[in-house]
Amino acid sequence: MNYKDKYQMWLSSPMIDEETKAELRSIANNESEIEDRFYKNLDFGTGGLRGIIGAGSNRVNIYTIGMATQGLANYILKAGQDRAKRGVAIAYDSRRMSPEFALQSALVLCANGIKTYLYGELQPTPILSYTVRQLGATAGIVITASHNPPQYNGYKVYWEDGAQVTHPIDRDIIDEVNNIEDFSYIKTISKEEAIDKGLLEIIGEDLLSKYINRVKELCFDRDLVARMGDKLNIVFTPIHGSGNKPVRRVLEGVGFKNLWVVAEQELPDSDFSTVTYPNPEEKEVFDLAIDLAKENDADVIIGTDPDCDRVGVVVKNKKGEYVALNGNQTGALMVDYCLRALRDQNRLAENACIIKTIVTSEMGKRIADSYNTKTLNTLTGFKYIGERIKEFETSKEYSFIMGYEESYGYLAGDFVRDKDAVIASMIICEMAAYYKEKGMTLYEGLEDLWQTHGYYKETLKSIEMAGKEGMEKIKDIMDGLRNDCPAKIADTRLARAEDYLMSKAIDFVNDRTEEIDLPVSNVLKFILEDDSWFAVRPSGTEPKVKLYFSVVGSDLKDAEEKASKLEKAVFDLIG
DSSP states (O other): HHHHHHHHHHOOOSSSSSSHHHHHTTTOOHHHHHHHSSSOOOOSSSSEEEEESSSSTSSSSHHHHHHHHHHHHHHHHHTTTTHHHHHHHEEEOEEEEHHHHHHHHHHHHTTTTEEEESSOOOOOOOOEEEEEEHHSSSEEEEOOOOTSSSSSEEEEEETTTSSBBOOTTHHHHHHHHTTTOOOOOOOOOHHHHHHTTTTTEOHHHHHHHHHHHHOOOOTHHHHHHHTTTTTOOOEEOOOTTTHHHHHHHHHHHOOOOOOEOGGTTTTOTTOOOTSSOOTTGGGGGGHHHHHHHHTTOOEEEEEEETSSSBBBEEOOOSOOOOOOOOOHHHHHHHHHHHHHHHHHHOOOTTTTEEEEEETTHHHHHHOOOOOTEEEEEEEESSSHHHHHHHHHHOOOOEEEEEEEEEETEEEEEEOOOOHHHHHHHHHHHHHHHHHHHTOOHHHHHHHHHHHHEEEEEEEEEEEEHHHHHHHHHHHHHHHHHHHOOOOOETTTEEEEETTTTTTEEETTTTTEEEEEOOOOSSSSEEEESSSSEEEEEEOOSSSSEEEEEEEESSSSHHHHHHHHHHOOOOOHHOO
8 A cells, every 4th residue: 555545444434533634635645644654554563553644654643653552462372361451550650641642552452351450640760660570560661852942752561581582573563564464453431431340450659659769779889979969069950851850859858959950951841842852971961050050150051852861961061161061971980980899899790790781882891891890782772671570589690780872871780771861960969979079070980981991082972854855875885894894994904893683793803703682683783993983873763874983092181082083083084
């Protein structure tokens, strides 16, 4: 069925509501818009789906959400009645239509006889991970599009361990979703009927309080916080999202006294009206926070994204200017702080490990090596870090300390299995207190790490390529690099090429080919003889191709020059 036929089918279907049909009629004379909305079904990928909110098969709406949930329900039912009785937990953030999509998901599950636990108000994504584990649920759903622009929403699926679904479960769920051929396959009941039958339960305060207490127990040095809690000045912004209550409860609960919240960004706002888009990776979202920090001489600024799984950090440099740390820099500081605190308290296990992704800086590994701590790599995506934590529960091979990725996601402890900005916010403030007690800022702490371990500089460049043509262009870029990468880049010879789609690495220095023992993923990584590297992958959630760059310099200026040279060479290469 082509896009025109799909468009007409939606207009004529008795199962599509009149409001949706009216939206579709409003684009009747816009051929390109019709094509974009219907040229494909919105992809249900390995973690769920994400897209623009609106009418159409390539949009997020109650119908595409319903089809995804019916597919998940079918998978759970095939796994046995015990799975259905254990149920599914659902949470949502502050985005447009999030409560409606969460309720729709719940009612589809309940109509299939699956017990469902639904939060009554917005909650951070990591709390859903915790909730799945605490309830012993079979699965979890979060309605969120993370840090995407306001017009987006999405749907993420978690499994019983509290991590996002991984292979082979993800593929099996995708198959079930793809088998939903039309809306008649979707079952649903009313909210009242679901409650009357005991299938729908609204989650109250109890679980949230348990989560908050578990986070506070993770505090690495309570004596430090007791000494510095009334001396450290903190500014926090939830950027209109779900982090406001839990982050404040944790920081105040462990003993941080001087906490200012950005009033203009404190309350949930689906338009994210004070920012272009709510991404803590962009320093612009901190403009209001920096103004508030200047008024109160803040030592550290933290900002969480709408579903509160990512956190950005802004700190003072030696000149007293507020500068934003990137995800790699914050991660390196956290690795050093956590391992140092555990070592100083004689609590650092011999089999301790940290976990990072393949596109995350090697600086964290260098720091971990100095503590005789193992570093493990995973593919991009925190679900793979969660998967390793689960393995360690059984094998006892390693004791997990923390995991992180360059895209501002961090986790300590094992009671959550996804990146957690509530936990990370507490650790960041601990770090800031540690350095302040030494008469230093967090940025000066980073400079100390550079001097000891090397001046690492990483950058991320994203090229947006929307629509059908964009998808084809992204494929051309990946195919070109995969099949014809030059032997020298930026005047430096290529030492190693890693193709995670083909599970193969070529070692040019030793002239050999090696197998990569990680799940298949469309990622290419090229490592040069001077330890610089770059990686390329299509985004799994946005119409973009992402390019990651990393260099190590003799000083900061040298690192910046190397980074600029490498970026230019790669962009010239891909055209």
